Amino acid sequence: MLLEQINQVNDIKKLNKEDWEPLAQEIRDFLIEKISVTGGHLASNLGVVELTMAMHLAFNFPEDQVVWDVGHQSYTHKLLTGRRAGFDDLRKYGGMSGFPKRKESNCDCFDTGHSSTSISAGIGLVKARELTGGHQSVISVIGDGSMTGGMAFEALNNASQLKSNFIIILNDNQMSIAENVGGLSQYLNGMRSNEGYNNFKAGLQNTLEKIPVYGDGIVRQLKKTKSGLKQLVIPGMFFEDMGITYLGPVDGHNIDQLIRTFNDAKKVHHAVLIHVCTKKGKGYEPAERHPSRFHGAEPFVIETGLPKSRRSKANYTDIFSTVMRKLGDRDEKVVAITAAMPDGTGLKRFKNMFPDRFFDVGIAEQHAVTFAAGLAAGGLKPVVAVYSSFLQRAYDQVLHDVCIQNLHVIFAIDRAGLVGSDGETHQGIFDLSYLSGIPNMTIMAPKNKWELSDMMKFAVNYDGPIALRYPRGEAYDGLQEFRAPIAYGRSEWIYEEADIALMAVGSMVKTAEQVRDALKDTGYNCTLINARFVKPIDEQMLEEVAKQHKLLVTLEENVRNGGFGDHVLEYVNDRDFDMKVLNIALPDEYVEHGNVALLHKEVGLDAETIVKRVITAYVGEM
Numbered sequence: 001m002l003l004e005q006i007n008q009v010n011d012i013k014k015l016n017k018e019d020w021e022p023l024a025q026e027i028r029d030f031l032i033e034k035i036s037v038t039g040g041h042l043a044s045n046l047g048v049v050e051l052t053m054a055m056h057l058a059f060n061f062p063e064d065q066v067v068w069d070v071g072h073q074s075y076t077h078k079l080l081t082g083r084r085a086g087f088d089d090l091r092k093y094g095g096m097s098g099f100p101k102r103k104e105s106n107c108d109c110f111d112t113g114h115s116s117t118s119i120s121a122g123i124g125l126v127k128a129r130e131l132t133g134g135h136q137s138v139i140s141v142i143g144d145g146s147m148t149g150g151m152a153f154e155a156l157n158n159a160s161q162l163k164s165n166f167i168i169i170l171n172d173n174q175m176s177i178a179e180n181v182g183g184l185s186q187y188l189n190g191m192r193s194n195e196g197y198n199n200f201k202a203g204l205q206n207t208l209e210k211i212p213v214y215g216d217g218i219v220r221q222l223k224k225t226k227s228g229l230k231q232l233v234i235p236g237m238f239f240e241d242m243g244i245t246y247l248g249p250v251d252g253h254n255i256d257q258l259i260r261t262f263n264d265a266k267k268v269h270h271a272v273l274i275h276v277c278t279k280k281g282k283g284y285e286p287a288e289r290h291p292s293r294f295h296g297a298e299p300f301v302i303e304t305g306l307p308k309s310r311r312s313k314a315n316y317t318d319i320f321s322t323v324m325r326k327l328g329d330r331d332e333k334v335v336a337i338t339a340a341m342p343d344g345t346g347l348k349r350f351k352n353m354f355p356d357r358f359f360d361v362g363i364a365e366q367h368a369v370t371f372a373a374g375l376a377a378g379g380l381k382p383v384v385a386v387y388s389s390f391l392q393r394a395y396d397q398v399l400h401d402v403c404i405q406n407l408h409v410i411f412a413i414d415r416a417g418l419v420g421s422d423g424e425t426h427q428g429i430f431d432l433s434y435l436s437g438i439p440n441m442t443i444m445a446p447k448n449k450w451e452l453s454d455m456m457k458f459a460v461n462y463d464g465p466i467a468l469r470y471p472r473g474e475a476y477d478g479l480q481e482f483r484a485p486i487a488y489g490r491s492e493w494i495y496e497e498a499d500i501a502l503m504a505v506g507s508m509v510k511t512a513e514q515v516r517d518a519l520k521d522t523g524y525n526c527t528l529i530n531a532r533f534v535k536p537i538d539e540q541m542l543e544e545v546a547k548q549h550k551l552l553v554t555l556e557e558n559v560r561n562g563g564f565g566d567h568v569l570e571y572v573n574d575r576d577f578d579m580k581v582l583n584i585a586l587p588d589e590y591v592e593h594g595n596v597a598l599l600h601k602e603v604g605l606d607a608e609t610i611v612k613r614v615i616t617a618y619v620g621e622m
């Protein structure tokens, strides 16, 4: 096995050239075998095997520095830098992360997870190199999907000013998670099919540059000309015109060609972009045929590509998907927006039924929100379906473009709470804090699948900015009998008793039920309230609760700082209530990857830990 000879960084350089192809095959077999067990980002990784090998052959890590955009495609890099054993525990609690992590290896120079950051970080590393007198290469690897993000464009604009080498590798596989969309994608497609022109360009440029004294000048002049010839001579002119040298397109599965191009790129004294074409899912037929399904794969059967376990219950995304279809049917003003996540957010059905009212704007959360604000200003009812952690990107757009104008934009915030295997970068544990401080915003969280549906209907009929947040995974189907109509700002009694009151937000209602059962078994009286609204908080309910309870416990799957509990506590503290408040929430920390149930225990959001804390607080109060 060649892979067994790769135990640390640069071991790949000890292999013979004839070993490269068999090694690529071994890496693919290894990734398929391991990810079929652990799950993970398979298709993107299969696509960059040769690209990563060529980088490790042409550059010297860890002296040279590579920033992986999103970082979900860094598995081969991990394999080539001595982390083979880590794949048994990939994305498990305490195990290897699915993303680059500085704390994991000195070959990971920058942590990623959210898209379109790599060029900015790369420029930072280049400037740091210049100012500290370093000589290392700095490389940012960015996918065609991630290149659609605003930050990438901002960074390109900045990169064009560089006066020293900076290598941007654009990995173009024509896919985001779904098919890549928009003008940039069209532009890249045009260049992919321009190989003839490109060869012509390279040939012509080489010939001209060889002309003593005048050659370089002629090339520069040619590049500047506005004639049609320029189109023919300079593919990648968008980049070239900005002052970024364009090399490519290069076959991303040809190691020789890649190494040659990397060595050429090292000689450029400013920013250079190498356009590499790869196939997402390469080498595993099910992934080649269904790159979206194998983007982030659950454990699967290698022979068939089918998931190992089938879901028996609907998840919240499925419920959202169904209700969007119904809402779209009933109200022509309802339109839906995703930032490159039509599958993950469940909007695909809406897209199929109402293609004219569905918008995939690329990985562009900021634009998505302001675009929605424009749609609302134009009289439509936009639903922005977005993951909690990705909406962090668009904080100012929510505040400045939606909320100041009090526009009716509906935020359907999926993956709110702990998401599990993706870890720190993707945990949706800040949205209650970052949204509840924004005037005019209304925030809801459903306790179960029926309430998600009811809240969506409420949100569409409301007028003003309104968000509802729900977690990744199976939708709770308990408490069906509690389905009182949603009233603005009002919470819901589930069980009304005395002494201890549990007031839970969304996903925590189910946990609060378990907590209450355990408390009742131990002989305590216990009320259970479904908060429903996080903003505004239900002041009327708090007044009621204070009359008959000694302890009010708030429960939320969000960080404590600035969350629901914080606001309730402030309200109670400002009054003369004879009632203590205990906030159960996530600590002021990032939560790493791992199984969600296990993470709940780690952060103290499991029923058992909560019961202990409630009893301690209650007994201390008596």
Ligand SMILES: Cc1ncc(C[n+]2csc(CCOP(=O)(O)OP(=O)(O)O)c2C)c(N)n1
Pocket: 044, 070, 072, 073, 113, 114, 115, 142, 143, 144, 145, 146, 147, 171, 173, 175, 176, 177, 280, 295, 339, 340, 341, 363, 365, 390, 393
């Ligand atoms: C800000 C942000 N929005 C959305 C995502 C979800 N996401 C992860 S990878 C990905 C597609 C990336 O496409 P590309 O860069 O082309 O990489 P590929 O998977 O094709 O290799 C998306 C949308 C993210 N990580 N960050």
Ligand SMILES: CC(=O)[C@@H](O)[C@H](O)COP(=O)(O)O
Pocket: 070, 072, 113, 177, 295, 296, 344, 415, 419, 422, 472
């Ligand atoms: C890398 C990335 O950001 C996405 O691929 C993310 O992992 C998707 O998460 P879900 O599996 O929750 O859709």
Ligand SMILES: [Mg+2]
Pocket: 143, 144, 145, 146, 171, 172, 173, 174, 175, 176, 180
């Ligand atoms: Mg791509």
